[in-house]
Amino acid sequence: MNTTIYLDCNATTPVLPTALAAAQEAMGAVFGNPSSTHATGVQARQWVDAVRARAARVLGAGAGDVLFTSGATEGIQTAVLSALCAVRDRLARGEAVGKLLVYGATEHKAVPESLAHWNRVLGLHLELQALPVARSGRHDLAALRALAPRAALVCTMAANNETGVVSDLAGIEAVLQDVAPQAYWLVDCVQALGKLPLHLAQTRIDYAPFSGHKLYAPKGIGLLYVRPGAPFTPLMAGGGQEDGLRSGTENMVGIAALGAVLQALEEGGSFSSHSQMLQFRELLTLSLRAVWPEIIFNADFNDSLPTTLNFSVPGLPGSAVVDALGAVGVQVSAGSACSAKKAAPSYVLQAMGVPAWQAASAVRMSFGAMADADFIAAACARIARCGAGLQARAAAAEAMRCGPPLEADPAMHLVPAELADFFQQHPGAVLVDVREPQEHAADPQPLGCGRTALNVPLGSLESRLAEWLGAAPAPLVFVCRSGQRSQRAVHTLRHLGYAQAWQLKDADAI
Template identity: 40%
Template sequence: MLYLDNAATTPVRAEVLEAMMPFLTHRFGNPSSHHTTGESAAEALDDARARVARVLGMRRSDVVFTSGGTEANNLAVKGIAIAAQIGRDAGHLITTPIEHESILESASYLMRVHGFGVTHVPVDSSGRIDPGAVAAAVRGDTALVSFGYANNEVGTVQDAAAIVAAVRSVSPRAAVHIDAVQAAGWLPLSMAELGADAISIAGHKLGAPKGTGALGVRGRIPIEPLLHGGGQENGRRSGTEDVAGAVALATALDLAEAERDADAVAVAALRDAFIAQVLRTVPSAELTGDPVHRLPGTASFTFAGTSGEAVLLELERRGVVSSSGSACAAGSDEPSHVLLAMGIPAGLAQTAVRFTFPHGLRTPLDAVAAAVASSVAAVGS
């Protein structure tokens, strides 16, 4: 079976498992405990924090370990917005309609519960955000702009630095958060280059276990914690830290960063050959997302006249595992909100299939493209 749903999750890398194992066994201490076992765990946690901060181009005190990308996004969107609202009237948030549910639902919560105004800046037919449109949406009370660096369904990559610069040109006060969950390992994450205030990552997209993630948030940005208790993570996320998870995330991120440039070039070449073969051999196939500005490991299509779920079943019969879009929306009968926001009709959106390739891929995908062609033909016949 060939697994091509790596945007949903990835297997844990052997190096990551080896690095985290001591903190599940003999170095099991609570990093807040003031004895040698706890201090050993605290040293490992501090080292992991420094390693993540180095990749993000931030200070180690800027890194908050979380349970994954969803929590990191919730902490960024709710935490920054609510902190900005304290002592002021209800504020304003800017995002787009193609974001991950953790951002869209957090924005909805702020609107319903805290009275925030929310502006969803539209995207074009390839899923790209116009930096000028974001700047035009900024108001005097805008607390936060939050957007994804790379889309989880179609792989479209945003000009993140240009969007941040556009916001800065009209408002030095509005904070900018980047959801880099899908971008990590494929694209540069240095906040010195991106210029944003906060960034989210998730370990299970990189070969670390599920339940690991981090939010990098600059120390000058006020943030209201969502979890209250013992004041861990510099008061921004209470709860006993998962030392093994932090070590795993740092190890996976280091490995991905070291391999990133060569990996992106090699996988993108295989992706492009796969896309060309599918478009050549499947008459109904249409590529979704930006044809140029896209993640190296993502190829997504619609197949008019089919059902995406039926194509997936045929593919699995032929030994290929893929998906119809975000794993977080799996089981829903509704068409993808991402595709709808890009102007794709609802009926066509329900024929979508997404292939997401692993880091380290070096094998041509000709057999997969042939399986796509035969699967679509079987469903359409």
């Protein structure tokens, strides 16, 4: 493929062009240390303050603090440390404090890992308790009502990174207000920025972390909102930057880039509207159903971000779907980026109670808020090409099993003496060695033909046919020692309508 259709934006996004330009300016013209008092430093300080003010407006932070971090994990760590240090102080004063650390069963792993870490380091010996979710993926509010009176800290998320399920934050807040006004509340807002309205000052959320690279800023920059009056303990002490909330020289490059993204978000025009994103999801859904009519979507669209589709295909592992889409240049993921390397079913889907096969074979397709109609149309066209390629592959598999008679056909043959002239006349032609890998490794220019060949063993031919049949056809010349396997390969392709396939006949005579 000449271009890649990137549909894994819940993992990360490309950098917004204006953000890239702002980062370059911060490395060039505005390179000062914001703590310096001379003109260069003051210029940098003014930029930092302007971005912070814009972030506060976008987040609806009101009088709350907004500090720059390296990303959501640091924000989560800082929030958990702050809440648990306050819990420790309250215990030391003999106050009644909840003994539970409650977190949503579908939270990003950064949350329970941070809870366990600081609970251990601070010696609090509190109990970690997963808050169950319903089949919809939303938190079980009845279970929360039972747990919250004993909770010191409650951690939920605004929207799930795997399924896109949007939490009922208003419902959670009502429960906490009613039965647990003493509990601190952390809300992971990473997937919410640019996709959901945010009015943090109008809520009782104590801490809300954000990550820039989920919305077209570079990696290594994030935000943490802290409600007025919420306890705070710095994770990083030192020179007193960020008004003593987070020491260390500010990441001017990341802050400048994030500021450009926030400006685009605040001014509008760069990002798709909610209604447009709903239309885009519908188009992608129709395209996927055309390829896999039996597809199952693992989250109700009514409760989910319009930018996220999590699905399973009966009878296919997630890796097979990822590979099939990847063959036509569409990049998606199996599960989340943080868990993709682990060969285990999705714990998010397991918590939702979906059947085991669905949790084990789930695929996530996610587009960004900058997607436009042309991009989605291109993605749908590529998905349709995937479907055509899969049909061709199925037909090829049948042809390989049953196949037409292997009668001699001179039109399919080249002899060694013709090979050089053939490649001169067809410069885009590909020599394909259908021998086994060990044979090819010992002789990558098979049988002395003087040209390096692409090795595709006959048993693996089916995996390449969808690619060949779905692309602009190039002449293919198949070779093996006996001629039997190369003859089968040529017959299969020609049987499927691929006319530009030849066999190098009498190759063992070279």
